[in-house]
Amino acid sequence: xxxxxxxSKKPIYQQIYEQVKQDILSGNLPIGIRLTxxxxxxxxxxxxxxxxxxxxxxxxxxxxxxxxxxxxxVVNNLQFNLNQKARARSTISEAAAVxxxxxxxxxxxxxxxxxxxxxxxxxxLWRKYLTDVLAGPEAQEVHSDGDVKGDIELRSQLLEYLYxxxxxxxxxxxxxxxxxxxxxxxxxxxxxxxxxxxVAMEEPCYNGASVIFRSNGFKILPISVCEDGIELNExxxxxxxxxxxxxxxxxxxxxxMPIHKRIEILNWARQHDTIIIEDDYxxxxxxxxxxxxxxxxxxxxxxxxxVGTFSKALSPGLRMAYMILPTWLLTAYQKRFTxxxxxxxxxxxxxxxxxxxxxxxxxxxxKICLSQKKKHDILISAIKQTMGNxxxxxxxxxxxxxxxxFLDGQQEDELxxxxxxxxxxxxxxxxxxxxxxxxxHHALVLGYGMMPEKDIPRAVEILSRAWFD
Amino acid sequence: xxxxxxxSKKPIYQQIYEQVKQDILSGNLPIGIRLTxxxxxxxxxxxxxxxxxxxxxxxxxxxxxxxxxxxxxVVNNLQFNLNQKARARSTISEAAAVxxxxxxxxxxxxxxxxxxxxxxxxxxLWRKYLTDVLAGPEAQEVHSDGDVKGDIELRSQLLEYLYxxxxxxxxxxxxxxxxxxxxxxxxxxxxxxxxxxxVAMEEPCYNGASVIFRSNGFKILPISVCEDGIELNExxxxxxxxxxxxxxxxxxxxxxMPIHKRIEILNWARQHDTIIIEDDYxxxxxxxxxxxxxxxxxxxxxxxxxVGTFSKALSPGLRMAYMILPTWLLTAYQKRFTxxxxxxxxxxxxxxxxxxxxxxxxxxxxKICLSQKKKHDILISAIKQTMGNxxxxxxxxxxxxxxxxFLDGQQEDELxxxxxxxxxxxxxxxxxxxxxxxxxHHALVLGYGMMPEKDIPRAVEILSRAWFD
Numbered sequence: 016x017x018x019x020x021x022x023s024k025k026p027i028y029q030q031i032y033e034q035v036k037q038d039i040l041s042g043n044l045p046i047g048i049r050l051t052x053x054x055x056x057x058x059x060x061x062x063x064x065x066x067x068x069x070x071x072x073x074x075x076x077x078x079x080x081x082x083x084x085x086x087x088x089v090v091n092n093l094q095f096n097l098n099q100k101a102r103a104r105s106t107i108s109e110a111a112a113v114x115x116x117x118x119x120x121x122x123x124x125x126x127x128x129x130x131x132x133x134x135x136x137x138x139x140l141w142r143k144y145l146t147d148v149l150a151g152p153e154a155q156e157v158h159s160d161g162d163v164k165g166d167i168e169l170r171s172q173l174l175e176y177l178y179x180x181x182x183x184x185x186x187x188x189x190x191x192x193x194x195x196x197x198x199x200x201x202x203x204x205x206x207x208x209x210x211x212x213x214v215a216m217e218e219p220c221y222n223g224a225s226v227i228f229r230s231n232g233f234k235i236l237p238i239s240v241c242e243d244g245i246e247l248n249e250x251x252x253x254x255x256x257x258x259x260x261x262x263x264x265x266x267x268x269x270x271x272m273p274i275h276k277r278i279e280i281l282n283w284a285r286q287h288d289t290i291i292i293e294d295d296y297x298x299x300x301x302x303x304x305x306x307x308x309x310x311x312x313x314x315x316x317x318x319x320x321x322v323g324t325f326s327k328a329l330s331p332g333l334r335m336a337y338m339i340l341p342t343w344l345l346t347a348y349q350k351r352f353t354x355x356x357x358x359x360x361x362x363x364x365x366x367x368x369x370x371x372x373x374x375x376x377x378x379x380x381x382k383i384c385l386s387q388k389k390k391h392d393i394l395i396s397a398i399k400q401t402m403g404n405x406x407x408x409x410x411x412x413x414x415x416x417x418x419x420x421f422l423d424g425q426q427e428d429e430l431x432x433x434x435x436x437x438x439x440x441x442x443x444x445x446x447x448x449x450x451x452x453x454x455x456h457h458a459l460v461l462g463y464g465m466m467p468e469k470d471i472p473r474a475v476e477i478l479s480r481a482w483f484d
Numbered sequence: 485x486x487x488x489x490x491x492s493k494k495p496i497y498q499q500i501y502e503q504v505k506q507d508i509l510s511g512n513l514p515i516g517i518r519l520t521x522x523x524x525x526x527x528x529x530x531x532x533x534x535x536x537x538x539x540x541x542x543x544x545x546x547x548x549x550x551x552x553x554x555x556x557x558v559v560n561n562l563q564f565n566l567n568q569k570a571r572a573r574s575t576i577s578e579a580a581a582v583x584x585x586x587x588x589x590x591x592x593x594x595x596x597x598x599x600x601x602x603x604x605x606x607x608x609l610w611r612k613y614l615t616d617v618l619a620g621p622e623a624q625e626v627h628s629d630g631d632v633k634g635d636i637e638l639r640s641q642l643l644e645y646l647y648x649x650x651x652x653x654x655x656x657x658x659x660x661x662x663x664x665x666x667x668x669x670x671x672x673x674x675x676x677x678x679x680x681x682x683v684a685m686e687e688p689c690y691n692g693a694s695v696i697f698r699s700n701g702f703k704i705l706p707i708s709v710c711e712d713g714i715e716l717n718e719x720x721x722x723x724x725x726x727x728x729x730x731x732x733x734x735x736x737x738x739x740x741m742p743i744h745k746r747i748e749i750l751n752w753a754r755q756h757d758t759i760i761i762e763d764d765y766x767x768x769x770x771x772x773x774x775x776x777x778x779x780x781x782x783x784x785x786x787x788x789x790x791v792g793t794f795s796k797a798l799s800p801g802l803r804m805a806y807m808i809l810p811t812w813l814l815t816a817y818q819k820r821f822t823x824x825x826x827x828x829x830x831x832x833x834x835x836x837x838x839x840x841x842x843x844x845x846x847x848x849x850x851k852i853c854l855s856q857k858k859k860h861d862i863l864i865s866a867i868k869q870t871m872g873n874x875x876x877x878x879x880x881x882x883x884x885x886x887x888x889x890f891l892d893g894q895q896e897d898e899l900x901x902x903x904x905x906x907x908x909x910x911x912x913x914x915x916x917x918x919x920x921x922x923x924x925h926h927a928l929v930l931g932y933g934m935m936p937e938k939d940i941p942r943a944v945e946i947l948s949r950a951w952f953d
Contacts, residue, residue, distance in 0.1 A: 077776050078712075078742020093744045133623040142615060149610070154602040155934070158799040194663055194827035205699075226823035230674075243547070273547020275562045307546050330627040332830035354695035358663035358827055361801040465624070 019060050027062055031070035039079050039090055050080060050088040123438040124474035128416040128462025130331050135383050137329075140375055144366040157365055160356040165192025165337070166364040172371035173337055180380075181298060182312025183321060185339045191348070192337050194358040196296065199322045199338040200227040200259075206340075206347040207257060207290060215255035217245050219447035219454070221266045224259055224294065237449040240265055244272035247279050256287065261294040263307045267418050267447050267460050269410010277310050284318035290341070292320045297414045299328045299380045302388040317341035325367070327415060327464075328380055335359055335367070387415060390463045390471060397472045401479035415464035418444065420457055425482065427456040433481040439474055488529050496531055500539035508548050508559055519549060519557040592907040593943035597885040597931025599800050604852050606798075609844055613835040626834055629825040634661025634806070635833040641840035642806055649849075650767060651781025652790060654808045660817070661806050663827040665765065668791045668807040669696040669728075675809075675816040676726060676759060684724035686714050688916035688923070690735045693728055693763065706918040709734055713741035716748050727753075728761040732776045735765065736887050736916050736929050738879010746779050753787035759810070761789045766883040768797045768849045771857040786810035794836070796884060796933075797849055804828055804836070856884060859932045859940060866941045870948035884933035887913065889926055894951065896925040902950040908943055 017034050019027055038044040050056075053071060057064035071088055074080045080088045148157055164170065170190040177183035193199040204227070214228050218237035228235055236253045239246040245260050260280075262272035272280075284291050293310045301307070311321040324336040340348060370376055395411055398419070409418040421430065427443050434441045441459045448454040463471065486503050488496055507513040519525075522540060526533040540557055543549045549557045617626055633639065639659040646652035662668040673696070683697050687706035697704055705722045708715040714729050729749075731741035741749075753760050762779045770776070780790040793805035809817060839845055864880055867888070878887040890899065896912050903910045910928045917923040932940065 072772065076740060076742075076772070078744050078746075091742075091744055093747055129629075130627050133618075133627055136618070136627060138618045141618070142611065145614060146611060149602075149605070149607045158599045158602055158605060158801045160598075160800050160803075195825055197825055198827055222823060223825065230820055230824075271545060273545075273560075275547050275560055277547075278562055303541065303545070330831070331629050331825075332627045334629075334825070334827055334829045351699055354691060355699075356664055356666055356692065356800075356803070358667055358803055360803045360829060360832060362799070363829060363832070 017056070017060065019062065028066045028069040028073075031056075031060075031067060032073050035070065035074060036077075036079055039074075039093070044090050046090055046092045048090050049086055050090070052087050121438055122440045124470055124477070125440045125465060126442065126461040126463065126474070127440065127465050128442060128460055129464070130326070131328075131383065131387075131415070131464045132467065135386070137370070137375065137379055140370060141366060144369045145362070147369060148362065148365045153365055157361050159361065161361040161364070163352055163355050163357050164188070164190065165357050165359060166361060166368055168372070169364045169368035170337075172368050172376070176371065176376065177309075177321075177323070177339075181295065181321075181323075182308035183339060184312060186342070188345060189339050189342060190337055191340065192335065192357065192359050192364060194334045194336070195326065196294065196322055196324050196336045197223060197227050198358060199336055200224060200292070201231070202338070202348070202352075203292060203320055204228070204231050204233075206344055206351050208347065209256055211254075211256070213255050213257070215250055215253050215258040216449065217260055217265060218449050219267060219444065220259070220449070221261070221294070221296070222446050225449060228259075235449055237453075240268050240270060242270050243276055244270050245280070247276065247283065250280070251283055256289045257292065258284075258289065259292040259294060260310075261296060262310050263295055263298055264410065264413045266294075266296065267410070267416065267444060269414065269416075269418060271307060271413075272310075274313075277313060281310070281314055281316065281318055285316045289318065290320055291318055292322060295321060295323045297327045298323065300384055300387055300415060301413045302384075302391055303412045311339060317343055320344070328383060329367075333363060333367075335363065386468075387464065390466065390468050391417075393468060393471045394461070394463050394475065397475035398479075401475055402483065405483055409458075416460050416462040419459050419461055421459075421482075422457075423483075424457065427459065430459055430482060434478055437477045437481045439477055439481070441478070486525070486529065488531065497535045497538040497542075500525075500529075500536060501542050504539065504543060505546075505548055508543075508562070513559050515559055515561045517559050518555055519559070521556050590907055591909045593939055593946070594909045594934060595911065595930040595932065595943070596909065596934050597911060597929055598795070598933070600796075600852065600856075600884070600933045601936065604855070606839070606844065606848055609839060610835060613838045614831070616838060617831065617834045622834055626830050628830065630830040630833070632821055632824050632826050633657070633659065634826055634828060635830060635837055637841070638833045638837035639806075641837050641845070645840065645845065646778075646790075646792070646808075650764065650790075650792075651777035652808060653781060655811070657814065658808050658811060659806055660809065661804065661826065661828050661833060663803045663805070664795065665763065665791055665793050665805045666692060666696050667827060668805055669693060669761070670700070671807070671817070671821075672761060672789055673697070673700050673702075675813055675820050677816065678725055680723075680725070682724050682726070684719055684722050684727040685918065686729055686734060687918050688736060688913065689728070689918070690730070690763070690765070691915050694918060697728075704918055706922075709737050709739060711739055712745055713739050714749070716745065716752065719749070720752055725756065725758045726761065727758065728763060729779075730763040730765060731779050732764055732767055733879065733882045735763075736879065736885065736913060738883065738885075738887060740776060740882075741779075743782075746782060750779070750783055750785065750787055754785045758787065759789055760787055761791060764790060764792045766796045767792065769853055769856055769884060770882050771853075771860055772881045780808060786812055789813070797852060798836075802832060802836075804832065855937075856933065859935065859937050860886075862937060862940045863930070863932050863944065866944035867948075870944055871952065874952055878927075885929050885931040888928050888930055890928075890951075891926075892952075893926065896928065899928055899951060903947055906946045906950045908946055908950070910947070 017031060019030055053064050053067040056067045075082055078091060080090055083089050167187060169192060170187050173190055174187055193202060212233045213236060214233050215236045215238050216225055217240045225235055236255050238249045238253065244262055244265055250258060262277060280291060295309055309321060311319040321339040325333055395408065398408060405423055407420040407422060409420060411417050427445055431443060441461055444458045444460055445451055445454055445456060486500060488499055522533050522536040525536045544551055547560060549559055552558045636656060638661060639656050642659055643656055662671060681702045682705060683702050684705045684707050685694055686709045694704055705724050707718045707722065713731055713734055719727060731746060749760060764778055778790060780788040790808040794802055864877060867877060874892055876889040876891060878889060880886050896914055900912060910930055913927045913929055914920055914923055914925060
């Protein structure tokens with residue numbers, strides 16, 4: 016028996032469709048039975064015949080009934096007694112509860128590493144270029160998949176920028192725009208012709224990189240890091256044919272690889288037919304001089320895959336990075352990724368390309384570098400003043416974080432707990448160690464990219480008291 | 485001999501740095517030699533001593549020189565005679581030439597498939613929500629990596645929408661936001677516990693999907709498609725443990741799988757411990773009734789991985805899709821992707837979440853569905869009028885394309901050429917065939933998403949004359 020609710024927002028044809036479907040699924044309307052004709056049902060329900068026809072047409076389309084010539088609409092044999100799935104359905108409020116559970120603790124000062132404060136993002140220009148792109152001559156193009164390597168305009172802008180700022184020398188076809196550094200590594204893994212799945216990495220290193228190799232079944236060979244970067248003797252005696260390093264600002268230790276060592280590692284790569292993945296993740300931030308030219312810029316033998324990102328200087332929320340492949344890997348790239356689509360939104364790429372073309376990127380980098388230097392200086396001086404020789408500072412004069420080593424033997428857990436008790440969040444170094452048992456647990460990472468300048472002295476003072484009083 | 489150009493834009497310390505470095509690299513300043521002291525050089529060049537110190541500091545940092553107590557700055561042993569790389573550098577103009585080469589031919593009417601016209605994109609609301617998100621309470625959160633599965637707000641909105649529109653029933657933790665359908669498939673491939681790398685696919689099928697399996701070393705088993713979707717007998721005799729289908733609008737044929745066949749394929753999946761990847765790529769566009777409920781909605785045994793996209797109804801330029809994993813695959817997902825970052829920009833996700841929360845998504849879908857239906861109707865009627873029974877139309881009443889079969893035996897190449905000669909672009913079907921030798925080459929794909937309504941009759945008329953006069 017069909018019931019029509021004329022007050023319902025649901026269209027009448029849909030009410031009919033749903034009820035008849037339910038009757039078929041529950042067996043109330045058995046196989047082979049003839050439905051009331053559209054004319055009769057329309058009369059019975061006092062509605063237009065068209066409405067009933069629409070409902071029946073949908074049921075035909077979905078295969079519940081068939082329009083049999085001369086006998087009208089007949090229920091099909093569905094072969095199975097199917098009760099439409101009635102799993103407990105999640106509601107938005109449940110989802111909200113999930114969110115709430117991941118909520119942040121009570122944090123007054125957060126030395127989070129990896130992103131800038133929201134105020135550093137060029138909101139106004141981003142909006143302006145969004146408007147321009149959506150209304151401009153590229154309005155149609157922007158609604159397409161685009162080139163798998165990324166927008167050619169953006170790649171051209173990057174090419175100019177990287178040449179001037181990092182000495183990077185390449186052709187536009189070597190640049191690939193990716194959804195973050197991890198996505199770049201995934202691509203490299205797919206195209207490098209390795210014999211064995213082995214990679215040498217710095218110990219400690221960025222865990223966002225090591226996870227990619229590990230998840231792809233690589234054996235990771237940890238190589239010690241000293242004051243001037245990765246230990247070359249250790250690397251040379253390893254059997255790795257691929258090494259991942261951050262020579263211009265090792266993460267998290269902050270060491271810088273000097274020129275003679277850069278030459279040596281390039282030489283090693285040539286002798287052993289190896290590639291070097293150069294992770295140049297925060298090269299924009301150097302506070303005592305020019306950025307150090309990249310390894311790629313002095314690589315005469317195409318041994319370096321250069322990886323950079325917009326996460327640090329713009330926003331990790333953009334998920335945009337880039338890499339520069341050696342030309343000899345381009346054929347393998349082409350072979351592997353023909354038919355693939357770029358994973359970075361073309362809309363974002365076009366916005367960024369215009370932002371760069373108009374000179375805003377370089378201005379932006381200068382500006383945030385200045386403001387971060389100020390914060391860096393305040394942090395260093397506050398630490399020196401309050402903690403003096405109880406700690407040793409690593410990796411300053413660059414980047415968006417420092418590493419703090421505790422000379423009095425305090426352990427990571429204890430240090431984190433003490434900070435947390437004062438509502439200050441600092442970060443452990445242990446996640447960056449490949450072999451955690453080699454790690455002595457006497458250090459912490461403090462990022463200052465997100466922290467307001469004025470909060471730094473107070474936050475350091477609180478930490479100093481918590482740790483040393 | 486150092487030369488300072490006071491008119492140059494280049495800072496003086498940088499001029500010194502560069503010249504000294506060049507002298508070291510070229511061997512003019514040999515290993516072990518002592519540089520002129522900062523004081524003497526400052527006097528000689530009539531500049532501040534500080535400027536010289538900055539230049540030397542940079543050279544120390546990069547490892548070219550060392551400050552040796554009592555003997556001043558000494559040139560390091562770089563071990564190799566390194567001439568800084570001087571490869572031919574690409575310029576932006578070269579890049580522009582690359583762009584020009586990929587330029588479009590002279591096309592008056594383009595039946596491109598896969599995207600809408602720029603006018604369909606909700607520019608104004610997108611800008612509004614960008615502004616809101618950047619200035620709102622999430623301003624800081626948006627500049628972070630976010631949850632690897634995607635923003636929980638967006639996932640909650642999707643959950644509601646998919647429940648109402650597609651009958652999809654799941655928990656928020658089963659939804660994963662991905663950078664396009666291809667990215668979704670890459671994830672599935674990484675977590676499904678297959679014994680053999682084999683997948684059954686419809687013949688013909690979307691080549692953007694088959695390329696992912698092929699590139700990942702899968703053997704693809706092509707299964708014929710008939711008027712009601714994939715041939716189940718063929719599928720049953722194949723050895724596949726994974727099948728990829730588009731049951732609600734097969735691509736490119738446009739067939740719809742009726743309910744009894746949906747039940748059969750679910751049953752097959754249960755009996756053979758198989759998963760079904762349901763690609764629901766254009767479900768928003770149905771022109772004669774409600775969208776057909778998804779396979780996922782009647783799957784009682786968690787055999788279906790549901791994949792949907794925002795490419796069709798919003799823009800492929802957003803690179804945003806989503807998938808719904810069965811709960812039993814969540815542990816494998818967790819294991820494989822812990823430590824990974826979401827590849828979809830959080831900024832975009834937040835914009836879309838708000839757009840949906842305020843009800844604009846459903847309004848938008850209704851609106852574009854209406855406007856596409858109008859174009860669809862005009863196209864169908866124009867074809868029927870001009871080409872009559874010389875062609876057969878497949879896959880109408882849904883989606884953003886039709887397939888046109890030529891009953892007079894004309895071949896794809898010839899048809900494409902004739903269209904091109906009249907500056908009309910239509911698209912071949914052959915790229916969608918897995919075994920191209922099985923294909924008879926008598927059909928074309930015509931997309932109308934991008935074509936203005938008013939152009940359709942004229943474009944069809946030109947085509948009809950080109951093909952049949």
